[in-house]
Structures are given as structure tokens and as C-alpha cells.
Amino acid sequence: MPSTTDLEQFLVTGLSLGGVYALSGVGMVVLYRATGVLYLAFGAVGAMGALIAWQLSHQDGWNIWLSFAVAILFGGVITLVYGIIFGPALAGRDPLVKATATLGLLLILLGVMDLLWPSSGGASRSLTMPTDNNTFQVGQISVTYTNVIALALGLVITVVTAAFLRFTKLGTAMRAMANDREITAALGVPVRRVEAAAWFGCGVLSGVAGVLLADLVALDSTSLTFLVISTLAATLVGRLRSIVVTFVAALVIGLITAELTPVSSLSNYRDMTPFVVAAIALLVLNRRRVIMVGRQGV
Amino acid sequence: MKTEASAPAAETAATSQGSALAAARAGRRLEPRSMVRPAVIAALLACVLLFVPSIFSLYYVDAWTQVAIYSIVTLGLGLLVGRVGMVSLGQGAVLAMGAWVSARLLFATGLPFPLVLLAGGLITMVLGTLVGLPALRMSGLYLALITLMLAGAITVVLQNINFPNGGHGFTGYNASTVHIPPIRRPAIAASDPAFFRYSVVVAILMFLLVLVHLRGRPGRAWAAIRQSEAASLAGGINTTLFKLWAFALASFITGIAGGLVAGSFRYLNSLTFSTADSITLLAVVLMGGAYSMTGAIVAAFLLKFLQALLNDWGVSPDWLTILFGIGVLQVLTTAPRGIVEQMPKDLARLGRLIRGLLGRPTTTRESAE
Numbered sequence: 104m105p106s107t108t109d110l111e112q113f114l115v116t117g118l119s120l121g122g123v124y125a126l127s128g129v130g131m132v133v134l135y136r137a138t139g140v141l142y143l144a145f146g147a148v149g150a151m152g153a154l155i156a157w158q159l160s161h162q163d164g165w166n167i168w169l170s171f172a173v174a175i176l177f178g179g180v181i182t183l184v185y186g187i188i189f190g191p192a193l194a195g196r197d198p199l200v201k202a203t204a205t206l207g208l209l210l211i212l213l214g215v216m217d218l219l220w221p222s223s224g225g226a227s228r229s230l231t232m233p234t235d236n237n238t239f240q241v242g243q244i245s246v247t248y249t250n251v252i253a254l255a256l257g258l259v260i261t262v263v264t265a266a267f268l269r270f271t272k273l274g275t276a277m278r279a280m281a282n283d284r285e286i287t288a289a290l291g292v293p294v295r296r297v298e299a300a301a302w303f304g305c306g307v308l309s310g311v312a313g314v315l316l317a318d319l320v321a322l323d324s325t326s327l328t329f330l331v332i333s334t335l336a337a338t339l340v341g342r343l344r345s346i347v348v349t350f351v352a353a354l355v356i357g358l359i360t361a362e363l364t365p366v367s368s369l370s371n372y373r374d375m376t377p378f379v380v381a382a383i384a385l386l387v388l389n390r391r392r393v394i395m396v397g398r399q400g401v
Numbered sequence: 402m403k404t405e406a407s408a409p410a411a412e413t414a415a416t417s418q419g420s421a422l423a424a425a426r427a428g429r430r431l432e433p434r435s436m437v438r439p440a441v442i443a444a445l446l447a448c449v450l451l452f453v454p455s456i457f458s459l460y461y462v463d464a465w466t467q468v469a470i471y472s473i474v475t476l477g478l479g480l481l482v483g484r485v486g487m488v489s490l491g492q493g494a495v496l497a498m499g500a501w502v503s504a505r506l507l508f509a510t511g512l513p514f515p516l517v518l519l520a521g522g523l524i525t526m527v528l529g530t531l532v533g534l535p536a537l538r539m540s541g542l543y544l545a546l547i548t549l550m551l552a553g554a555i556t557v558v559l560q561n562i563n564f565p566n567g568g569h570g571f572t573g574y575n576a577s578t579v580h581i582p583p584i585r586r587p588a589i590a591a592s593d594p595a596f597f598r599y600s601v602v603v604a605i606l607m608f609l610l611v612l613v614h615l616r617g618r619p620g621r622a623w624a625a626i627r628q629s630e631a632a633s634l635a636g637g638i639n640t641t642l643f644k645l646w647a648f649a650l651a652s653f654i655t656g657i658a659g660g661l662v663a664g665s666f667r668y669l670n671s672l673t674f675s676t677a678d679s680i681t682l683l684a685v686v687l688m689g690g691a692y693s694m695t696g697a698i699v700a701a702f703l704l705k706f707l708q709a710l711l712n713d714w715g716v717s718p719d720w721l722t723i724l725f726g727i728g729v730l731q732v733l734t735t736a737p738r739g740i741v742e743q744m745p746k747d748l749a750r751l752g753r754l755i756r757g758l759l760g761r762p763t764t765t766r767e768s769a770e
Contacts, residue, residue, distance in 0.1 A: 199541040217719040329676050335546055378550040
């Protein structure tokens with residue numbers, strides 16, 4: 104059995120991973136509720152943002168924070184452009200079709216990333232934040248400010264988004280659209296503008312998540328792209344609507360994944376955690392069978 | 402002009418009067434046509450079997466082998482997507498499972514190759530169905546997500562247990578083996594051209610198996626489920642059973658394709674299959690046309706032949722990934738039935754355009770089309 108110190112050290116890793124999964128999950132849930140699109144390209148957009156940040160800061164000598172800002176802005180802009188072009192075109196289609204279409208964006212980005220930053224050649228890239236070096240001790244374990252930022256961002260974004268959806272006019276409009284897009288439009292809500300706001304917000308979060316995960320996990324296009332799976336598992340547990348449940352599930356998935364690292368027999372299989380958690384959640388949550396008839400409120 | 406217009410009307414009246422006669426006539430008119438199509442397909446296949454290995458170099462024979470094998474995979478995914486309306490993002494993982502099981506059996510036993518294929522298909526069917534089970538009772542989006550996670554999870558498992566290389570134990574992997582023996586091929590198909598023919602024959606059998614299902618009771622049930630799950634449930638169809646059936650059938654044939662992959666590659670490792678493969682598979686199935694069986698062949702062609710061609714020309718395969726991404730977006734927004742249905746339409750449009758440019762007056766029949 105691993106020692107307590109090990110578990111405590113990986114507690115930090117797990118919580119910071121969980122924080123990033125949580126902020127990704129919140130972004131995906133908000134976009135899904137507002138537009139009905141499950142944004143499967145979330146990870147790919149973040150990965151490309153992180154690679155751009157690496158290129159600017161480590162190759163072209165830009166200021167690191169400036170390059171992060173570019174990465175985050177890239178996420179927002181590319182997502183917004185996708186949303187403006189394909190959002191209205193697919194608005195009336197099944198959620199499954201909308202989700203599948205985002206796989207098209209995922210493939211395009213994967214191809215572009217491999218063209219621009221080939222993984223062959225053995226030179227592995229890494230994106231490190233300056234906050235990695237600022238550590239402080241909590242008892243036996245050392246914590247970097249990057250860990251703090253990840254968890255704090257996850258928490259803050261969950262709380263702020265929940266408040267935003269509850270108390271602001273734009274948030275109310277998004278919740279209304281989650282119920283029925285056509286009726287919301289008939290009530291005079293500028294549907295396209297609200298959707299654009301959701302797309303941009305989700306894209307910005309994907310940029311943030313990409314930069315943080317590139318630091319915490321690895322800067323590699325494929326693995327960053329498919330880290331979206333962990334986030335998806337969290338949103339599934341939240342039934343694609345509850346932000347709070349998504350947040351908790353994301354923390355749990357991050358924690359389990361990290362805490363399995365020192366357990367030698369399971370260490371190599373820890374990346375299966377999201378699948379196992381989601382499968383169990385689906386089995387427990389969906390014992391009752393629901394069949395939708397006709398038009399569904401997303 | 403007036404007489405011309407009234408002639409079809411008179412014919413309609415005549416047919417409605419003697420409906421039995423008309424039906425007989427229609428039947429007679431249909432019969433040769435329904436015979437012609439299978440005959441043409443059979444002749445085409447015979448040509449493929451006979452001539453492809455002699456026309457093409459070994460490199461392209463191998464590419465065609467991959468097309469034959471992957472057409473089984475795309476057929477299975479097309480069945481799920483097009484006929485039943487279930488999107489699976491984990492078919493690449495199912496294929497990898499099939500390849501693993503078959504490779505293990507081929508190293509461990511001396512069973513004849515067809516039996517190994519069958520066993521591999523059946524085991525893959527059980528595994529794939531078990532994993533998809535939690536999501537089958539839910540809406541399509543959940544199935545897509547759980548299968549995407551499955552794809553990720555299987556990739557992790559295969560990276561850890563590795564593909565069998567003739568070692569002992571359950572995994573059949575021996576890390577210290579220096580001379581890895583190749584995976585066994587059937588005795589009658591040891592060479593590459595022979596294995597190509599073997600793969601095509603297996604693919605034909607799989608297409609026939611799916612055709613039998615589509616023509617029969619399951620096909621009708623799937624069509625009903627795709628239209629409306631609630632209505633088919635009300636109509637007395639056991640929707641869970643038939644969805645499970647479709648998933649099992651797709652897993653079975655994908656498992657068999659996995660066995661062929663093992664035989665054609667001869668050396669497998671965890672890099673042979675990736676999570677992204679599952680997504681690329683869905684992309685080509687949508688591009689080829691999920692609603693028809695020809696679409697499956699087009700999809701496999703896009704996936705494997707284009708890859709070989711670009712590789713031959715020294716073009717990076719990343720361009721193909723980008724093309725598939727654009728293809729998915731294009732198909733979903735403008736041409737939901739894929740290349741198979743879109744190509745003839747576009748060609749007809751192009752033909753009309755060219756005729757218009759040449760200034761030849763279009764006849765009535767062409768404009769009616």
C-alpha cells in the first residue's frame with residue numbers, strides 16, 4: 104500500500120486536475136444548455152491554444168502571460184466562428200447530429216496540429232507556467248501556485264456561472280433557451296446573440312483548460328484532445344444540466360485518477376477512471392427509462 | 402400537346418381498372434431488373450477477385466486488402482448509424498478487441514483460421530455488447546459518449562497488456578522476446594494476393610449476413626426504431642432487444658474484421674489502434690453514406706485507399722484527417738446521405754451544366770429528371 108504522504112501529495116494533483124475538469128465541464132454544460140451542442144472539440148481547441156502559447160513563448164520569445172492570453176483568445180474566437188457558421192445551420196437538428204458535427208472540427212484541428220507541430224522527432228514539448236516554481240508547504244506536502252490556480256479557477260467559475268445563470272438577464276435568456284429555443288425567440292430574446300455569448304464563453308474556458316492541462320499533464324495534441332473524455336464523464340454524471348453535480352463529479356474523477364497513481368497494481372489503468380465512473384453513474388442514475396416523443400427541450 | 406398529356410392519364414385509368422393485370426406486368430418488369438443487379442455485382446466482384454492482384458503492385462494490393470477489411474467495419478458502423486440511428490464512437494476500440502482476441506487465439510491454438518475468425522467475432526460480440534449495455538437504454542447522445550469513453554479506456558488497456566507476441570500467460574505477451582513470430586495466416590492465403598482474395602470473400606459473407614438481417618424482421622424493426630422509438634415500442638417491438646441485436650451484430654462483424662487485421666498486419670502493437678481511429682471511422686461512414694451498403698465500401702476506400710495513395714505520393718496523412726473533418730461538417734450540413742447519393746446528383750447537375758454550356762437544347766426527358 105502507498106504511504107499516506109504519497110496519497111496526500113497526489114491529493115494536490117487530483118484536486119488541481121479536478122478543478123480544470125470542473126471548469127471545462129461547466130463550459131460544456133452551459134453551451135449544451137444554451138445551444139444544444141455538446142462541444143466534443145473542447146479538448147482539441149484547448150490543445151491548439153496551448154501549442155500556440157508554447158510556440159509564442161518558448162520559440163518566439165513572447166511574454167509568457169501574453170502568449171497565454173493569445174491561447175485563451177484563440178479558443179474563444181475559433182469556437183465563436185464555429186458557432187456562428189454551424190450553430191444556426193444545425194439548430195433544428197438532433198443533439199446527436201450537433202455533437203457529431205463538432206467531431207468534424209476536432210478532426211480538422213487534430214490534422215492542423217500534427218501538420219504544424221509534428222510529434223515525431225523525439226523532441227517533447229512542455230509548457231510550464233512561472234507559478235510552477237512558487238511552492239509553499241502544507242504540512243508534509245508541497246503545493247505550487249499552479250495547483251492553487253487550477254482548483255480556485257474551477258471553484259470560482261462554477262460559482263460565478265451558477266450566479267450568472269441565476270441572476271443576470273443573459274443567464275436567464277440562456278436558461279430559457281435550454282427549455283425552448285423557438286418560444287424564447289418569440290419572446291424577443293436575441294437568440295443568435297445569446298448563443299454567440301455562450302459559444303465565446305465556452306471557447307475561452309477551453310483555452311484556459313488547454314493551457315492548464317498542458318502544464319499539469321502534458322503538451323501533446325492527442326492526449327490533450329482526448330482529455331475531453333474526463334470532462335465528458337463529469338458532465339454525464341451531471342446529466343448534462345447540473346453545474347454543481349458536474350463540479351463535484353469532476354473533482355471526484357480528478358481525485359480518483361491521481362490517487363491511483365501510487366497504487367502499483369492500478370497505476371497504469373488510472374486513465375480508465377472517467378469511463379468507469381460514467382458507466383456506474385449511468386447504471387445508477389438511469390434505472391428508469393425515458394423515451395422522448397416529438398420535440399425535446401434540449 | 403394535349404394528346405400527349407392525356408395519354409398517361411388514359412394509361413393510369415387502364416391500370417386502375419385491371420389492377421391484377423398491371424401488377425403482373427409490373428412484376429414481370431421488375432423481375433429481370435432485380436436479377437440484373439445481383440448479377441452485375443457478382444460480375445464486378447469476380448473481376449475484383451481475379452484482376453486486382455495482377456494489375457496492382459503489392460503495395461496497392463495491400464491497400465485493397467485494407468479496403469476490403471475496413472469495409473466490414475464501416476458496414477457495421479453504418480448499420481448502427483444509418484439503420485438504427487445509434488452513433489458509436491468506439492468502433493475502433495471494438496476492432497482492436499477483435500484483433501487482440503484473434504491474435505491470442507492464433508498464437509495459443511492450432512485452430513483453422515476461419516474458426517478463429519468466428520470465435521474472435523463471437524467473443525468481441527459479447528464484450529462489445531456488455532460494454533454498450535448501460536447506454537443502450539438511453540438516448541443516442543449517451544450511447545455516443547459512453548462509446549467514446551470506451552474507446553479511450555480500451556486504448557489504455559491495450560497499451561498496458563500489449564498485443565500477443567507468442568508469449569505465455571493470459572495476455573500472451575512476452576516483453577523480452579527478441580524474435581517475434583508473425584501472426585499466422587490461413588494456409589490457402591499465405592501470400593499477400595491470396596490474403597486479399599480471402600479478405601474479399603470474408604467481406605462478401607459479412608455483407609450477405611447484414612443483408613439477410615436487413616431484409617428480415619430485424620431490418621424492419623430497426624427501420625421502425627429509427628423513425629420513432631416511442632411509436633415502435635407502442636407497435637409491440639421490443640426496442641431494447643433489437644437495439645442490442647444491432648449492436649451485437651455490428652460488434653460481431655467488427656470482431657471478424659479485427660481477426661483479418663491481425664492476419665494482414667502479422668505484427669500488432671498498441672500503436673496500431675488509436676482513440677482517434679474511432680472518430681475517423683465515424684467520419685468516413687458519414688461521408689460515404691451511412692444509409693446504404695455501397696456507402697460502406699466508399700467509406701473504406703476513403704479511409705484506406707486514399708491513405709495508401711497519399712503515402713505513396715509523400716503527402717502527410719494529416720491532410721486526410723483535415724479532409725475528413727471538413728467532410729463531416731459538409732455531410733451533416735448539406736448532404737446527409739453521403740457521397741453515394743450525392744455524387745450521382747452532382748454529376749447529373751454537372752452534366753446539365755456542360756450541356757447548357759455547349760448550347761445543345763435539353764430534351765424534355767432530361768429536364769424532367
